[in-house]
Amino acid sequence: MAAALILEIMTRGRGQPQYRRVRQFPYRIGRGYDNDLILPDDTVSAHHVQLERDVDGALRVRNLSHENGTRLGHRKLGYVPELLAAPASLQLGHTQIRVLTPDVAVAPARRPQAVPGSLALVERLPFALALLTLLFIMEVMFALLHQVEPQPLKTVLLNKAPELLAPLFTAVVTGFISRLLLHRWRFGLQLTIACVSFIFGQLTIELLQRVSYYYSSNEIASVLNVVLAATLFTGLFAWQLRAFSTLTRKRSVITAIAIAWPLLALFGVQSIVREPDFRSQPPLHLQLHVQDVRQQPTLTLDAFLATSRSELTEQMAAEQAESSTN
Amino acid sequence: MRGITSRLLPLAVRSLIVCCAFLATVGNADELAQQLYAAHKDAVYRIEVISPGTDKKSSLGTGFVIAREDLLASNFHVVANAVHEPERYRLEWESVSGERGPLSVVAVDVIHDLALLKADKPLGRPHVSTTLPQKGTALYAMGHPLGLDLAIVPGSANGLLEKALYDKIHFSGNINPGMSGGPALDAQGRVVGINVATAGEAVGFLVPAHFLDALVQRASEREFAVADDLQKRITEQLTANQDQLMADFFAKPWPTQQVGQFTVPGEISHRLDCWGETEPATEKKPYLEIATNCSGQDDVYLSERQRAGSVAYQYFWLESDRLSPRAFYREFQQRHNSFFQSDADETDVGNFACSVKFVEVSGQSFKANVCARPYKRYAGLTDFMVLMAMTGHDRQALLFTLDLSSVTLDNGMKLLQQFLENFQWQPR
Numbered sequence: 001m002a003a004a005l006i007l008e009i010m011t012r013g014r015g016q017p018q019y020r021r022v023r024q025f026p027y028r029i030g031r032g033y034d035n036d037l038i039l040p041d042d043t044v045s046a047h048h049v050q051l052e053r054d055v056d057g058a059l060r061v062r063n064l065s066h067e068n069g070t071r072l073g074h075r076k077l078g079y080v081p082e083l084l085a086a087p088a089s090l091q092l093g094h095t096q097i098r099v100l101t102p103d104v105a106v107a108p109a110r111r112p113q114a115v116p117g118s119l120a121l122v123e124r125l126p127f128a129l130a131l132l133t134l135l136f137i138m139e140v141m142f143a144l145l146h147q148v149e150p151q152p153l154k155t156v157l158l159n160k161a162p163e164l165l166a167p168l169f170t171a172v173v174t175g176f177i178s179r180l181l182l183h184r185w186r187f188g189l190q191l192t193i194a195c196v197s198f199i200f201g202q203l204t205i206e207l208l209q210r211v212s213y214y215y216s217s218n219e220i221a222s223v224l225n226v227v228l229a230a231t232l233f234t235g236l237f238a239w240q241l242r243a244f245s246t247l248t249r250k251r252s253v254i255t256a257i258a259i260a261w262p263l264l265a266l267f268g269v270q271s272i273v274r275e276p277d278f279r280s281q282p283p284l285h286l287q288l289h290v291q292d293v294r295q296q297p298t299l300t301l302d303a304f305l306a307t308s309r310s311e312l313t314e315q316m317a318a319e320q321a322e323s324s325t326n
Numbered sequence: 327m328r329g330i331t332s333r334l335l336p337l338a339v340r341s342l343i344v345c346c347a348f349l350a351t352v353g354n355a356d357e358l359a360q361q362l363y364a365a366h367k368d369a370v371y372r373i374e375v376i377s378p379g380t381d382k383k384s385s386l387g388t389g390f391v392i393a394r395e396d397l398l399a400s401n402f403h404v405v406a407n408a409v410h411e412p413e414r415y416r417l418e419w420e421s422v423s424g425e426r427g428p429l430s431v432v433a434v435d436v437i438h439d440l441a442l443l444k445a446d447k448p449l450g451r452p453h454v455s456t457t458l459p460q461k462g463t464a465l466y467a468m469g470h471p472l473g474l475d476l477a478i479v480p481g482s483a484n485g486l487l488e489k490a491l492y493d494k495i496h497f498s499g500n501i502n503p504g505m506s507g508g509p510a511l512d513a514q515g516r517v518v519g520i521n522v523a524t525a526g527e528a529v530g531f532l533v534p535a536h537f538l539d540a541l542v543q544r545a546s547e548r549e550f551a552v553a554d555d556l557q558k559r560i561t562e563q564l565t566a567n568q569d570q571l572m573a574d575f576f577a578k579p580w581p582t583q584q585v586g587q588f589t590v591p592g593e594i595s596h597r598l599d600c601w602g603e604t605e606p607a608t609e610k611k612p613y614l615e616i617a618t619n620c621s622g623q624d625d626v627y628l629s630e631r632q633r634a635g636s637v638a639y640q641y642f643w644l645e646s647d648r649l650s651p652r653a654f655y656r657e658f659q660q661r662h663n664s665f666f667q668s669d670a671d672e673t674d675v676g677n678f679a680c681s682v683k684f685v686e687v688s689g690q691s692f693k694a695n696v697c698a699r700p701y702k703r704y705a706g707l708t709d710f711m712v713l714m715a716m717t718g719h720d721r722q723a724l725l726f727t728l729d730l731s732s733v734t735l736d737n738g739m740k741l742l743q744q745f746l747e748n749f750q751w752q753p754r
Contacts, residue, residue: 145652149610216682216693281665282678282697284713288659290651292691292718296684301746304685308696309739315679316700316708316735323676 005051005059005086008098011041017098025053029092030064043068043093051099052081059084068093128191132167135195138202139163167194174240181244189243197236204228213289216296221287226268234260362466362515363478366390369450370508371419372470373400373429373443375407378416388469388508388521389419392455393542395448397550400507401522401533402434402441403627409434409441409556410629410703419445422476430552433545436560437492437567437626437635438537439522441507442545444552453509455535456516458495461485467499467521467530469508479505481530483518489599491571491622491635494531495519501530561704564634567626568707568733571637572741580748585616586643588688588724589750592620598637599623613646613657625731631669634707634732638667639745642725651720658723664695664713666729675709676700684717688751691718692726696742698735710738 005022020037029037032046039048045065052060062081063070070077071091072084087104090097121127139160147156171191178186208228212221238256241247247255299307369391374383387404391397398419408415409431417429432442459465460483467479481499497510501524509517510532519532553559575594583592593600602618605611619640626635642661646654666678680697695713712728728745730738 145650146656148612148649148653148657150612150648216684278672279677280668280670282680282695282699282711284664284680284695284697285682285693286659286662288655288662288693288715288717290655290720294684296682298684298686298691301685301687301743304683304694305739305743308681308683308694309735311681312679312696312698312735315681316676316698319676319679320700 004101006100006102006104007037008100009037009039010096010098011039012094012096022051025051027051028064029097039092039095041093041095044095048092049077049090051084059086061090122192123186123189125188125191128171128188128195131192131195131199132164135167135199135202136160136164138199142202167191167198170194170197174243178244186243193236193240193243200232200236204232209287210289210291210293212285213287214294216285216287216294218283218285226264230261230264233264358464358513359466359478359480362511362513363468363476365515366453366468366509366511367422367476369453370468370476371398371421371449372473372476373398373404373507374418374420375405376416376418377414384415386470386473386504387506388504389443390468390507390509390517391450391452392442392517392538393452393546394550395450395452396445397432397452397542398429398443398445398449399453399509399520399538399542400441400443401520402436402439403522404507405431405434405441405443406627406629409560417443419443419449421449431556432550433541433548433553434556434560435537435541436563436628438533438541439627440520440533440538440541442541442550444550453511453515453517455539456512456514456518457536458486458518458534459483459512463512465497465499465510465512465518465532467497467501467505467508467510467532469501469505469521471500471502471505473504477505481510481528486534487531487623489597490624491597491637492624492626493534493537494522494624495534497521497530497532498528499530500524500528557703560628561707564626564704564707564732565734567635568730568737571635572733572737575741576744580744582748582750583618584752585618585641586645586724587722587752587754588641588643589748589752590641590726591745591748594620597622607646607648612648613644613654616643617641628732629674631671632674633668636667636729636731638730639726639728644723644725646721649721654721654723658715661725662713662715664711664727664729666697666709666711668709668731670709674702676702678709678711685714685746687746687749690716690724690751693717698738701732704732706734707732708735708738710735712742 007020007022008017009020010017027036028047028050029035029039030046030048031039031041031044035047045067047064049070050062050064052062054060060081061072061077061084063077063079072082073089084099086099086101088099090099140156143156143160168191171187171194174193175185175187175190178184178190208221208225211224215221234256237260238253241255242249242252371389373387373389375385376382377384385404385407387400389398389400392399405417408417418426419429420426427445427447429443429445432444434441463483465481465483467481468476471477479499479501481497484496484498487494487496495518497519501521505521508521510519510521512518517535519534520538521530522533523531525531580594581592582589598620600618600620605615607614617640619638621638622636625633628634644658644661649657676699678697678699680695683694685692685694692714698708698710701707710730710733714726716724728742730741
């Protein structure tokens with residue numbers, strides 16, 4: 001009879017599985033050197049388990065030792081040999097053996113790049129370099145807009161050039177991780193991710209400043225800050241995870257949320273816990289913006305004095321009530 | 327050892343003439359000082375604030391017999407700890423000969439930093455007070471400098487300070503911490519003032535004796551009974567003081583000054599001191615900065631951490647014709663901040679409450695942070711601060727801050743209103 005069984009042997013902590021073809025029965029597995037399959041696992045007995053074929057062709061598995069026992073599927077194997085129907089899984093100590101037949105279908109081959117075809121562009125190095133240029137132009141533009149002491153363009157460009165190193169360095173580090181995990185550098189993709197992170201970071205800061213001025217409130221600004229930071233971070237982290245693995249989009253987003261949000265929540269809790277009871281300086285709202293776009297109306301002097309006074313009275317009374325209940 | 331170091335700026339003017347006049351009468355002065363010391367040494371005492379845990383002194387000053395044989399006058403700041411935390415601190419006197427005894431507080435005047443203390447036995451002949459003599463009159467300050475033995479320090483009276491919210495005599499002589507609460511005597515041995523503060527070498531300050539007379543008068547109406555409601559009285563004094571300050575400020579129409587394109591209130595009281603500085607635009611710094619500030623040069627001592635009765639306001643103008651609006655606003659925002667000068671902690675005050683509003687002042691819109699925090703021991707009083715920034719101009723900016731300590735919210739808002747009503751935009 002042709003080879004009827006394949007064993008997929010996976011030892012804890014050994015990475016890739018090994019495969020054995022079973023050509024004759026009985027087939028004995030254990031740590032001893034007289035076995036058909038010798039397992040270098042010290043939680044496995046010298047003679048641990050035996051695969052047998054009945055006269056009528058049925059496969060059975062027989063426990064030879066009860067030191068650490070054997071599991072067939074989710075059940076513990078007893079003294080009576082049990083019927084084995086491939087595919088099945090056996091657990092011997094730290095070793096997991098899947099019993100397969102050659103006709104078990106395998107999953108279709110995955111594309112090594114986990115990006116849909118339409119976005120394949122982001123993996124190209126020229127695209128990444130274009131983004132890097134865009135980032136640089138943004139930096140230079142901000143520098144020119146904010147410069148107090150007028151400088152020639154050449155000086156500004158030279159001053160800003162070292163900032164190109166940040167995304168490049170990030171891409172090298174993530175690329176190296178990718179090399180370890182996937183055996184590929186994928187520098188184009190990594191540089192794209194790094195550049196997008198930096199560009200979105202800049203834009204988020206700009207947006208936050210405007211929003212903070214718009215609402216004239218430190219509380220709203222900090223809530224928005226957390227929401228935006230969480231979204232942006234999760235998105236980028238999911239993308240990076242996907243670039244490091246063969247996860248689907250959904251799985252990578254879920255993994256990113258599962259890792260990032262508890263951490264963010266922890267930071268949130270910490271900021272609440274560490275909030276001092278007493279601050280010696282007032283919580284001023286210091287944001288100013290050249291575009292005077294805001295939610296609050298401009299009050300007349302009388303209305304301003306009246307509302308400020310009533311707000312202060314109210315706030316101080318509220319705090320007094322709170323501190324007296326504590 | 328303690329004694330407040332006044333926040334007064336060093337007064338740089340030194341009078342050589344006074345110095346030479348001293349040389350001429352040196353023999354005379356020597357003898358006089360010896361006589362005064364001999365006559366008064368038994369009526370001037372070291373005052374120690376004892377912390378019961380260690381039974382050691384935690385701070386000290388000087389006191390002298392006044393009005394009655396068992397009454398000592400001193401500074402409030404010498405005994406402040408015992409007033410605020412009578413369960414933690416007690417007071418003791420110690421004579422030149424080393425005798426000791428307990429003291430209790432009869433009355434205080436926080437505004438002028440005075441305290442009246444009672445001993446359990448007669449301590450000597452009471453001093454008599456007198457009015458402020460002419461400038462140049464020789465005075466002799468007695469006390470325990472740095473807690474050393476009783477010393478007598480010659481100097482001279484130089485009139486009342488002009489730039490002070492709370493009247494003080496300028497004494498040209500060395501007053502050191504530990505001498506606080508001691509008497510400054512004239513040649514006849516009468517008390518002209520009470521040593522209270524120093525501002526560096528040979529610049530000292532005395533509380534005029536008439537404030538002590540008034541305090542003695544008030545205490546005599548209660549037959550010098552030991553007070554058990556001092557905090558309440560301090561509240562009354564602080565409240566009355568800030569009402570008085572406001573009344574002073576509102577008494578006269580305010581002079582104006584020009585800050586950039588705004589006309590704003592200038593020196594609203596002659597007791598305030600104003601400073602200013604203009605930095606024109608240069609090649610490296612393409613914006614014009616004008617800063618002026620006015621402030622009370624002294625304040626009221628409440629505790630080691632807390633001062634009351636301070637007043638300060640400042641204007642800052644920023645203008646540029648070359649900066650991009652974004653760059654200009656970056657510079658503007660960097661300067662848009664204000665810190666409240668105080669070491670008060672949560673036992674003294676509550677947290678600041680702030681209100682952020684936009685207001686139109688003389689046709690220009692301002693972003694205004696108005697903040698206040700309540701005093702915990704002195705009901706009704708607050709620390710009050712305002713930070714306002716002009717908005718809506720690309721290359722011109724005005725900042726205005728107003729800081730007041732120990733005012734009622736009403737008075738703070740009233741003063742703010744008066745300020746803003748006197749703002750006037752000058753179109754070019």
